[in-house]
Amino acid sequence: MAQRPTDRWREQAAEPRSAEGTGFAELYPEPFVSATEQVLKSFESEVRALGSPSDDDVFAAVQRVVEGLNDVDESHDDCDYTTIEREDLCEFIDTVLTEAGIDLDGLAARRGLGRHEITDEWRDW
Numbered sequence: 001m002a003q004r005p006t007d008r009w010r011e012q013a014a015e016p017r018s019a020e021g022t023g024f025a026e027l028y029p030e031p032f033v034s035a036t037e038q039v040l041k042s043f044e045s046e047v048r049a050l051g052s053p054s055d056d057d058v059f060a061a062v063q064r065v066v067e068g069l070n071d072v073d074e075s076h077d078d079c080d081y082t083t084i085e086r087e088d089l090c091e092f093i094d095t096v097l098t099e100a101g102i103d104l105d106g107l108a109a110r111r112g113l114g115r116h117e118i119t120d121e122w123r124d125w
Helices: 005-013 030-048 055-075 083-099 104-110
Strands: none
Touching (some): 005 030, 005 083, 030 055, 030 083, 055 104, 083 104
16 A cells, blocks of 8 residues: 655654754644645545546546645645655655556556656646
């Protein structure tokens, strides 16, 4: 089962502050992490319920998770998904879909995309 990035973020938040005095918990406070986690949990549940989805079904689920993450990112002015966290989120989306038996290479190719471009149309983070 895919590990949610929020699990790792909470582990990092428990680590001591950096030499600059900034800790992960200050960069990613619990309300931001919790809101992100709820979006990811909804995505997992939706993908599990898809059964034998069409490409449109899969892209609709991807769109919902990406737009949900956009909302979280926009509603927490003091936080932003940085490069590493963006990569974590995209990897999670990829893993959840792959574990559900979705051929991401084929899915992306049928839309003229590379595998790692499936979130790009909606992603603001």
